[in-house]
Amino acid sequence: MSREVLILTVQLMVMTLLVVVSMPILWNLASTPILPIRMVDQALKTLVFLGILYIYVKIFDKMYKWSYKMLARCGRE
Amino acid sequence: MKAVEVIAITIILSTIIHVIYIHIVEERIVARDVFKKGVKYVVDWGGIPIFVSLAASVVVAYLQGLIDNPIPILASLFIAFLVGFIDDLKPGLPGYYKPLASVIPVVPLIYWGIYPSTLRIFDGYVFNIPIIYPFLLTLGFVISLNAVNMLDVINGSAVSGVYIVLFYIVLASAIIGRLPILGILFMAGLAPFLVLNVYPAKIFLGNSGAMLIGSLIPISASLYRVEVTALFAMYPFLVNGLFYLLRFKSFIERRLHGYKVAALGDDGLIHDMCEDGAPIVLLKFLVASRPKHEFRLWIEISILFIVSGLVGLLFVLI
Numbered sequence: 001m002s003r004e005v006l007i008l009t010v011q012l013m014v015m016t017l018l019v020v021v022s023m024p025i026l027w028n029l030a031s032t033p034i035l036p037i038r039m040v041d042q043a044l045k046t047l048v049f050l051g052i053l054y055i056y057v058k059i060f061d062k063m064y065k066w067s068y069k070m071l072a073r074c075g076r077e
Numbered sequence: 078m079k080a081v082e083v084i085a086i087t088i089i090l091s092t093i094i095h096v097i098y099i100h101i102v103e104e105r106i107v108a109r110d111v112f113k114k115g116v117k118y119v120v121d122w123g124g125i126p127i128f129v130s131l132a133a134s135v136v137v138a139y140l141q142g143l144i145d146n147p148i149p150i151l152a153s154l155f156i157a158f159l160v161g162f163i164d165d166l167k168p169g170l171p172g173y174y175k176p177l178a179s180v181i182p183v184v185p186l187i188y189w190g191i192y193p194s195t196l197r198i199f200d201g202y203v204f205n206i207p208i209i210y211p212f213l214l215t216l217g218f219v220i221s222l223n224a225v226n227m228l229d230v231i232n233g234s235a236v237s238g239v240y241i242v243l244f245y246i247v248l249a250s251a252i253i254g255r256l257p258i259l260g261i262l263f264m265a266g267l268a269p270f271l272v273l274n275v276y277p278a279k280i281f282l283g284n285s286g287a288m289l290i291g292s293l294i295p296i297s298a299s300l301y302r303v304e305v306t307a308l309f310a311m312y313p314f315l316v317n318g319l320f321y322l323l324r325f326k327s328f329i330e331r332r333l334h335g336y337k338v339a340a341l342g343d344d345g346l347i348h349d350m351c352e353d354g355a356p357i358v359l360l361k362f363l364v365a366s367r368p369k370h371e372f373r374l375w376i377e378i379s380i381l382f383i384v385s386g387l388v389g390l391l392f393v394l395i
Binding site: 071 | 199309312313319361362366367377381384385
Protein backbone atom coordinates (compact mmCIF):
# COMPACT_ATOMS: atom_id res chain seq x y z
CA MET A 1 0.00 0.00 0.00
CA SER A 2 1.47 3.37 -1.00
CA ARG A 3 1.80 6.36 1.35
CA GLU A 4 -1.01 8.17 -0.47
CA VAL A 5 -3.45 5.25 -0.13
CA LEU A 6 -2.47 4.87 3.53
CA ILE A 7 -3.12 8.57 4.23
CA LEU A 8 -6.49 8.45 2.45
CA THR A 9 -7.42 5.34 4.47
CA VAL A 10 -6.53 7.09 7.74
CA GLN A 11 -8.67 10.07 6.70
CA LEU A 12 -11.56 7.72 5.97
CA MET A 13 -11.16 6.17 9.44
CA VAL A 14 -11.22 9.62 11.06
CA MET A 15 -14.41 10.55 9.20
CA THR A 16 -16.01 7.20 10.09
CA LEU A 17 -15.16 7.75 13.75
CA LEU A 18 -16.78 11.21 13.60
CA VAL A 19 -19.97 9.71 12.13
CA VAL A 20 -20.07 6.90 14.70
CA VAL A 21 -19.47 9.26 17.64
CA SER A 22 -22.11 11.75 16.50
CA MET A 23 -24.71 9.07 15.72
CA PRO A 24 -26.39 9.02 19.19
CA ILE A 25 -26.72 12.84 19.08
CA LEU A 26 -28.24 12.72 15.59
CA TRP A 27 -30.54 9.89 16.64
CA ASN A 28 -31.80 11.82 19.68
CA LEU A 29 -32.38 14.88 17.55
CA ALA A 30 -34.24 12.90 14.90
CA SER A 31 -36.46 10.99 17.32
CA THR A 32 -37.49 13.98 19.49
CA PRO A 33 -40.19 16.18 17.89
CA ILE A 34 -39.28 19.87 18.16
CA LEU A 35 -42.03 21.51 16.11
CA PRO A 36 -45.73 20.47 16.02
CA ILE A 37 -46.00 20.24 12.21
CA ARG A 38 -44.19 17.05 11.10
CA MET A 39 -43.12 18.30 7.70
CA VAL A 40 -41.61 21.52 9.10
CA ASP A 41 -39.99 19.50 11.89
CA GLN A 42 -38.32 17.16 9.36
CA ALA A 43 -37.25 20.08 7.17
CA LEU A 44 -35.63 21.83 10.15
CA LYS A 45 -33.83 18.67 11.20
CA THR A 46 -32.62 18.11 7.64
CA LEU A 47 -31.10 21.59 7.69
CA VAL A 48 -29.34 20.77 10.98
CA PHE A 49 -28.04 17.49 9.47
CA LEU A 50 -26.82 19.33 6.36
CA GLY A 51 -25.03 21.83 8.64
CA ILE A 52 -23.31 18.95 10.45
CA LEU A 53 -22.42 17.39 7.08
CA TYR A 54 -20.92 20.70 5.99
CA ILE A 55 -18.70 20.74 9.11
CA TYR A 56 -17.56 17.16 8.30
CA VAL A 57 -16.72 18.19 4.73
CA LYS A 58 -14.71 21.19 5.97
CA ILE A 59 -12.75 18.99 8.41
CA PHE A 60 -12.00 16.53 5.61
CA ASP A 61 -11.07 19.36 3.25
CA LYS A 62 -8.47 20.68 5.73
CA MET A 63 -6.98 17.19 6.33
CA TYR A 64 -6.81 16.37 2.61
CA LYS A 65 -5.24 19.66 1.53
CA TRP A 66 -2.71 19.57 4.37
CA SER A 67 -1.64 16.02 3.51
CA TYR A 68 -1.35 16.92 -0.20
CA LYS A 69 0.97 19.81 0.71
CA MET A 70 3.08 17.43 2.83
CA LEU A 71 3.33 14.88 0.01
CA ALA A 72 3.63 17.09 -3.06
CA ARG A 73 6.95 17.59 -4.80
CA CYS A 74 5.64 20.75 -6.47
CA GLY A 75 7.95 23.72 -5.81
CA ARG A 76 10.57 21.54 -4.11
CA GLU A 77 12.54 20.58 -7.21
CA MET B 78 -30.85 -22.88 -9.76
CA LYS B 79 -32.92 -20.51 -11.91
CA ALA B 80 -30.91 -17.54 -10.60
CA VAL B 81 -27.59 -19.24 -11.42
CA GLU B 82 -28.81 -19.94 -14.97
CA VAL B 83 -29.88 -16.30 -15.47
CA ILE B 84 -26.51 -15.04 -14.18
CA ALA B 85 -24.66 -17.40 -16.56
CA ILE B 86 -26.88 -16.29 -19.48
CA THR B 87 -26.21 -12.63 -18.57
CA ILE B 88 -22.42 -13.08 -18.62
CA ILE B 89 -22.48 -14.98 -21.93
CA LEU B 90 -24.94 -12.53 -23.54
CA SER B 91 -23.02 -9.49 -22.32
CA THR B 92 -19.70 -10.90 -23.62
CA ILE B 93 -21.22 -11.53 -27.07
CA ILE B 94 -22.81 -8.02 -27.16
CA HIS B 95 -19.50 -6.35 -26.24
CA VAL B 96 -17.46 -8.32 -28.79
CA ILE B 97 -19.99 -7.56 -31.55
CA TYR B 98 -20.07 -3.86 -30.59
CA ILE B 99 -16.26 -3.52 -30.67
CA HIS B 100 -16.17 -5.35 -34.02
CA ILE B 101 -18.84 -3.05 -35.55
CA VAL B 102 -17.63 0.37 -34.37
CA GLU B 103 -13.85 -0.26 -34.46
CA GLU B 104 -12.16 2.71 -36.18
CA ARG B 105 -15.49 4.57 -36.38
CA ILE B 106 -16.32 5.57 -32.79
CA VAL B 107 -12.98 6.03 -31.04
CA ALA B 108 -11.34 8.27 -28.46
CA ARG B 109 -7.67 8.93 -27.69
CA ASP B 110 -6.11 7.09 -24.76
CA VAL B 111 -4.18 10.04 -23.27
CA PHE B 112 -1.97 8.13 -20.81
CA LYS B 113 -0.29 5.98 -23.48
CA LYS B 114 2.93 6.72 -25.34
CA GLY B 115 2.35 7.65 -28.96
CA VAL B 116 -1.14 8.11 -30.37
CA LYS B 117 -3.47 5.29 -29.39
CA TYR B 118 -7.19 5.22 -30.10
CA VAL B 119 -9.73 3.05 -28.29
CA VAL B 120 -13.39 2.19 -29.05
CA ASP B 121 -15.67 4.69 -27.27
CA TRP B 122 -19.33 5.05 -26.20
CA GLY B 123 -19.22 1.85 -24.16
CA GLY B 124 -22.58 2.81 -22.67
CA ILE B 125 -24.29 1.26 -25.69
CA PRO B 126 -23.22 -2.39 -25.13
CA ILE B 127 -23.52 -1.99 -21.34
CA PHE B 128 -27.11 -0.75 -21.61
CA VAL B 129 -28.11 -3.49 -24.08
CA SER B 130 -26.51 -6.14 -21.80
CA LEU B 131 -28.12 -4.84 -18.58
CA ALA B 132 -31.53 -4.39 -20.22
CA ALA B 133 -31.39 -7.92 -21.67
CA SER B 134 -30.41 -9.39 -18.29
CA VAL B 135 -33.26 -7.56 -16.48
CA VAL B 136 -35.78 -8.81 -19.08
CA VAL B 137 -34.46 -12.40 -18.82
CA ALA B 138 -34.68 -12.21 -15.00
CA TYR B 139 -38.27 -10.93 -15.28
CA LEU B 140 -39.24 -13.69 -17.71
CA GLN B 141 -37.78 -16.26 -15.29
CA GLY B 142 -39.83 -14.77 -12.44
CA LEU B 143 -36.81 -13.49 -10.49
CA ILE B 144 -37.94 -9.85 -10.38
CA ASP B 145 -41.46 -8.41 -10.22
CA ASN B 146 -41.68 -5.18 -12.17
CA PRO B 147 -38.75 -4.42 -14.50
CA ILE B 148 -40.23 -1.18 -15.95
CA PRO B 149 -38.98 1.34 -13.30
CA ILE B 150 -35.46 -0.12 -13.32
CA LEU B 151 -35.28 -0.28 -17.13
CA ALA B 152 -36.66 3.27 -17.45
CA SER B 153 -34.18 4.60 -14.90
CA LEU B 154 -31.23 2.86 -16.61
CA PHE B 155 -32.33 4.08 -20.03
CA ILE B 156 -32.66 7.71 -18.91
CA ALA B 157 -29.23 7.62 -17.22
CA PHE B 158 -27.75 6.20 -20.43
CA LEU B 159 -29.56 8.82 -22.55
CA VAL B 160 -28.34 11.72 -20.37
CA GLY B 161 -24.74 10.67 -21.04
CA PHE B 162 -25.37 9.72 -24.66
CA ILE B 163 -26.66 13.23 -25.48
CA ASP B 164 -23.42 14.58 -23.99
CA ASP B 165 -21.44 12.11 -26.13
CA LEU B 166 -23.23 13.32 -29.26
CA LYS B 167 -22.99 17.03 -28.40
CA PRO B 168 -19.76 17.56 -26.41
CA GLY B 169 -20.20 21.34 -26.25
CA LEU B 170 -23.13 21.29 -23.82
CA PRO B 171 -22.91 23.76 -20.89
CA GLY B 172 -21.35 22.65 -17.58
CA TYR B 173 -24.67 22.61 -15.71
CA TYR B 174 -26.22 20.10 -18.18
CA LYS B 175 -25.04 16.88 -16.54
CA PRO B 176 -25.69 17.80 -12.86
CA LEU B 177 -29.15 19.04 -13.83
CA ALA B 178 -30.02 16.18 -16.21
CA SER B 179 -28.82 13.52 -13.76
CA VAL B 180 -31.92 14.27 -11.65
CA ILE B 181 -34.17 12.72 -14.34
CA PRO B 182 -33.20 9.01 -13.91
CA VAL B 183 -34.68 9.05 -10.39
CA VAL B 184 -38.16 9.97 -11.71
CA PRO B 185 -39.28 6.40 -12.64
CA LEU B 186 -38.27 5.10 -9.18
CA ILE B 187 -40.21 7.86 -7.40
CA TYR B 188 -43.21 7.58 -9.78
CA TRP B 189 -43.53 3.81 -9.21
CA GLY B 190 -42.69 4.19 -5.52
CA ILE B 191 -39.60 1.94 -5.68
CA TYR B 192 -37.90 3.37 -2.59
CA PRO B 193 -38.10 2.77 1.17
CA SER B 194 -39.37 5.33 3.69
CA THR B 195 -36.67 4.68 6.29
CA LEU B 196 -32.91 5.09 6.36
CA ARG B 197 -31.08 2.40 8.30
CA ILE B 198 -27.65 3.24 9.77
CA PHE B 199 -26.48 0.54 12.25
CA ASP B 200 -29.09 -1.87 13.59
CA GLY B 201 -30.54 0.38 16.28
CA TYR B 202 -30.72 3.60 14.28
CA VAL B 203 -33.57 3.62 11.77
CA PHE B 204 -34.58 7.11 10.64
CA ASN B 205 -38.21 7.32 9.49
CA ILE B 206 -38.04 9.91 6.71
CA PRO B 207 -40.84 9.25 4.18
CA ILE B 208 -40.92 12.88 2.99
CA ILE B 209 -37.18 13.47 2.79
CA TYR B 210 -36.14 10.09 1.33
CA PRO B 211 -37.08 10.94 -2.31
CA PHE B 212 -34.97 14.12 -2.07
CA LEU B 213 -32.04 12.18 -0.62
CA LEU B 214 -32.41 9.59 -3.39
CA THR B 215 -32.37 12.37 -6.00
CA LEU B 216 -29.24 13.82 -4.39
CA GLY B 217 -27.74 10.32 -4.43
CA PHE B 218 -28.34 10.04 -8.18
CA VAL B 219 -26.80 13.46 -8.92
CA ILE B 220 -23.73 12.68 -6.81
CA SER B 221 -23.26 9.11 -8.03
CA LEU B 222 -23.71 9.75 -11.77
CA ASN B 223 -21.39 12.75 -11.80
CA ALA B 224 -18.81 11.38 -9.36
CA VAL B 225 -18.43 8.17 -11.40
CA ASN B 226 -18.10 10.19 -14.59
CA MET B 227 -15.38 12.37 -13.06
CA LEU B 228 -13.27 9.44 -11.87
CA ASP B 229 -13.17 7.94 -15.37
CA VAL B 230 -9.62 9.25 -15.74
CA ILE B 231 -7.42 6.18 -16.20
CA ASN B 232 -8.11 2.75 -17.70
CA GLY B 233 -10.57 0.84 -15.53
CA SER B 234 -10.79 3.31 -12.62
CA ALA B 235 -14.51 4.12 -12.80
CA VAL B 236 -15.74 0.64 -13.77
CA SER B 237 -13.72 -1.23 -11.17
CA GLY B 238 -14.87 1.33 -8.58
CA VAL B 239 -18.53 0.77 -9.43
CA TYR B 240 -17.93 -3.00 -9.53
CA ILE B 241 -16.41 -3.04 -6.05
CA VAL B 242 -19.19 -0.81 -4.65
CA LEU B 243 -21.79 -3.16 -6.19
CA PHE B 244 -19.98 -6.13 -4.63
CA TYR B 245 -20.26 -4.53 -1.17
CA ILE B 246 -23.93 -3.64 -1.78
CA VAL B 247 -24.61 -7.30 -2.63
CA LEU B 248 -22.61 -8.52 0.38
CA ALA B 249 -24.28 -6.07 2.79
CA SER B 250 -27.73 -7.03 1.46
CA ALA B 251 -26.97 -10.71 1.97
CA ILE B 252 -25.77 -9.98 5.53
CA ILE B 253 -29.06 -8.25 6.44
CA GLY B 254 -31.00 -11.15 4.92
CA ARG B 255 -32.01 -9.92 1.46
CA LEU B 256 -31.38 -11.78 -1.80
CA PRO B 257 -29.83 -9.07 -4.00
CA ILE B 258 -30.61 -10.72 -7.35
CA LEU B 259 -30.65 -7.43 -9.29
CA GLY B 260 -27.29 -6.36 -7.81
CA ILE B 261 -25.75 -9.70 -8.84
CA LEU B 262 -27.24 -9.32 -12.33
CA PHE B 263 -25.73 -5.83 -12.63
CA MET B 264 -22.34 -7.28 -11.66
CA ALA B 265 -22.72 -10.12 -14.16
CA GLY B 266 -23.74 -7.74 -16.96
CA LEU B 267 -20.84 -5.40 -16.20
CA ALA B 268 -18.16 -8.13 -15.91
CA PRO B 269 -17.20 -8.36 -19.64
CA PHE B 270 -16.90 -4.57 -19.86
CA LEU B 271 -14.67 -4.52 -16.77
CA VAL B 272 -12.31 -7.03 -18.38
CA LEU B 273 -12.18 -4.99 -21.60
CA ASN B 274 -11.77 -1.63 -19.82
CA VAL B 275 -8.88 -2.37 -17.43
CA TYR B 276 -5.33 -1.56 -18.50
CA PRO B 277 -4.70 -1.62 -21.46
CA ALA B 278 -8.29 -0.64 -22.31
CA LYS B 279 -9.97 -1.93 -25.45
CA ILE B 280 -13.14 0.08 -24.88
CA PHE B 281 -14.01 3.33 -23.06
CA LEU B 282 -17.14 4.16 -21.11
CA GLY B 283 -17.90 7.52 -22.70
CA ASN B 284 -20.36 9.76 -20.87
CA SER B 285 -23.19 7.33 -21.71
CA GLY B 286 -21.42 4.46 -19.96
CA ALA B 287 -20.26 6.52 -16.98
CA MET B 288 -23.74 7.94 -16.29
CA LEU B 289 -25.31 4.50 -16.79
CA ILE B 290 -23.02 2.63 -14.40
CA GLY B 291 -23.23 5.56 -11.96
CA SER B 292 -26.98 4.93 -11.71
CA LEU B 293 -26.46 1.27 -10.71
CA ILE B 294 -25.20 2.34 -7.26
CA PRO B 295 -28.19 4.42 -6.02
CA ILE B 296 -30.66 1.99 -7.63
CA SER B 297 -29.17 -1.08 -5.88
CA ALA B 298 -28.39 0.70 -2.59
CA SER B 299 -31.93 2.05 -2.12
CA LEU B 300 -33.55 -1.16 -3.37
CA TYR B 301 -31.69 -3.28 -0.82
CA ARG B 302 -31.56 -0.54 1.84
CA VAL B 303 -27.82 -0.48 2.31
CA GLU B 304 -27.37 3.21 1.47
CA VAL B 305 -24.77 3.97 4.16
CA THR B 306 -22.57 1.02 3.17
CA ALA B 307 -22.73 2.21 -0.45
CA LEU B 308 -21.92 5.78 0.58
CA PHE B 309 -18.76 4.72 2.44
CA ALA B 310 -17.74 2.30 -0.33
CA MET B 311 -17.99 5.25 -2.73
CA TYR B 312 -15.32 7.17 -0.75
CA PRO B 313 -12.79 7.46 -3.66
CA PHE B 314 -15.57 8.72 -5.98
CA LEU B 315 -16.65 11.24 -3.33
CA VAL B 316 -13.11 12.48 -2.62
CA ASN B 317 -12.53 13.04 -6.33
CA GLY B 318 -15.88 14.78 -6.93
CA LEU B 319 -15.70 16.81 -3.72
CA PHE B 320 -12.57 18.64 -4.76
CA TYR B 321 -14.09 19.64 -8.07
CA LEU B 322 -17.13 20.82 -6.14
CA LEU B 323 -15.10 22.80 -3.58
CA ARG B 324 -12.84 24.35 -6.22
CA PHE B 325 -15.42 25.22 -8.89
CA LYS B 326 -18.70 25.10 -6.86
CA SER B 327 -20.01 22.68 -9.51
CA PHE B 328 -19.42 19.24 -11.04
CA ILE B 329 -17.33 20.47 -13.93
CA GLU B 330 -15.38 18.53 -16.54
CA ARG B 331 -11.70 18.93 -17.29
CA ARG B 332 -12.34 20.34 -20.76
CA LEU B 333 -14.40 23.12 -19.14
CA HIS B 334 -12.13 24.12 -16.24
CA GLY B 335 -9.02 24.01 -18.44
CA TYR B 336 -6.49 23.06 -15.72
CA LYS B 337 -4.03 20.28 -16.46
CA VAL B 338 -4.09 18.07 -13.36
CA ALA B 339 -1.73 15.28 -14.45
CA ALA B 340 0.06 14.30 -17.65
CA LEU B 341 2.13 11.51 -19.17
CA GLY B 342 5.89 12.13 -18.94
CA ASP B 343 8.63 10.94 -21.32
CA ASP B 344 9.32 8.14 -18.82
CA GLY B 345 5.85 6.67 -19.50
CA LEU B 346 4.67 7.59 -15.99
CA ILE B 347 1.86 9.94 -14.93
CA HIS B 348 3.14 13.17 -13.31
CA ASP B 349 1.49 15.83 -11.15
CA MET B 350 1.47 18.99 -13.29
CA CYS B 351 1.76 21.27 -10.22
CA GLU B 352 -0.42 23.92 -11.86
CA ASP B 353 -1.53 26.65 -9.43
CA GLY B 354 -5.29 26.62 -8.86
CA ALA B 355 -5.81 23.10 -10.23
CA PRO B 356 -8.26 21.01 -8.16
CA ILE B 357 -6.54 18.40 -5.96
CA VAL B 358 -8.46 15.48 -7.44
CA LEU B 359 -7.71 11.85 -6.54
CA LEU B 360 -5.32 11.28 -9.45
CA LYS B 361 -3.32 14.41 -8.53
CA PHE B 362 -3.18 13.29 -4.88
CA LEU B 363 -1.97 9.79 -5.79
CA VAL B 364 0.91 11.08 -7.93
CA ALA B 365 1.77 13.89 -5.48
CA SER B 366 4.97 12.40 -4.08
CA ARG B 367 6.23 10.65 -7.23
CA PRO B 368 5.07 9.83 -10.77
CA LYS B 369 3.39 6.46 -11.22
CA HIS B 370 2.44 4.04 -13.97
CA GLU B 371 -1.22 3.95 -15.05
CA PHE B 372 -1.59 0.29 -14.05
CA ARG B 373 -0.17 0.96 -10.58
CA LEU B 374 -2.61 3.84 -10.14
CA TRP B 375 -5.48 1.54 -11.08
CA ILE B 376 -4.31 -0.93 -8.42
CA GLU B 377 -4.08 1.85 -5.79
CA ILE B 378 -7.55 3.21 -6.62
CA SER B 379 -8.98 -0.34 -6.46
CA ILE B 380 -7.31 -0.95 -3.06
CA LEU B 381 -8.85 2.29 -1.80
CA PHE B 382 -12.29 1.11 -2.95
CA ILE B 383 -11.81 -2.28 -1.26
CA VAL B 384 -10.78 -0.67 2.06
CA SER B 385 -13.64 1.87 1.85
CA GLY B 386 -16.15 -0.91 1.25
CA LEU B 387 -14.86 -2.83 4.28
CA VAL B 388 -15.46 0.29 6.42
CA GLY B 389 -18.94 0.60 4.86
CA LEU B 390 -19.70 -3.02 5.83
CA LEU B 391 -19.32 -2.05 9.51
CA PHE B 392 -22.63 -0.22 9.22
CA VAL B 393 -24.52 -3.46 8.62
CA LEU B 394 -22.36 -5.68 10.86
CA ILE B 395 -22.70 -3.58 14.06
